[in-house]
Ligand SMILES: [Fe+2]
């Protein structure tokens with residue numbers, strides 16, 4: 408058994424930046440990025456689980472690139488597309504890749520392999536991995552037997568949040584089938600729900616990162632349909648002793664007037 412004082416992999420997990428071209432939400436995301444930059448020596452990488460931009464526009468991806476620029480050459484950043492994104496622009500402007508097919512990527516992050524999957528259905532808010540991505544995932548899981556995390560945007564189950572449950576991952580049973588008999592998967596990372604939630608799917612910890620932009624309220628407060636505004640949370644996944652330890656904490660030093 409490894410202790411935290413030996414080899415430990417730490418991944419920062421942020422989501423749903425919803426960057427507008429005019430800069431809206433950029434200051435909040437930048438504050439998180441700056442915090443991670445200052446703590447980079449303790450981190451192996453950053454995973455962003457989608458909705459990078461508000462409307463999937465090229466000028467929004469330019470604004471996003473500026474927000475993430477402090478991490479350039481400092482920390483590797485890995486992204487999944489979300490329903491507000493344009494996968495072709497993510498390929499061209501963030502990944503320097505041609506085409507507009509699903510953005511499925513394998514990332515080696517410290518001791519972990521992160522399988523970043525594209526659950527976007529163009530023109531729709533609902534999630535669906537689809538046959539090609541599910542086959543890609545199955546093949547990747549056959550190929551990487553070390554500790555693995557799977558990441559995509561829309562969670563694969565209903566959460567009781569009426570305006571989000573309809574857009575959950577449609578092919579969740581096929582995902583569960585693909586994950587079966589792969590005990591190397593130590594966690595599933597999602598976004599989309601703008602709330603920090605931890606549950607399980609197919610017997611695997613499922614962790615949904617909150618949005619850096621705005622928050623859905625707790626179930627206690629859902630009689631009020633408005634979005635809440637909280638400090639952006641930083642989610643930290645530590646991997647050691649063959650499991651993830653997930654921490655949720657408000658971004659240090661954040662001042663609420665930055666919204
Ligand atoms: Fe979102």
Ligand SMILES: [Fe+2]
Pocket residue numbers: 458489490491560598599600
């Ligand atoms: Fe979303």
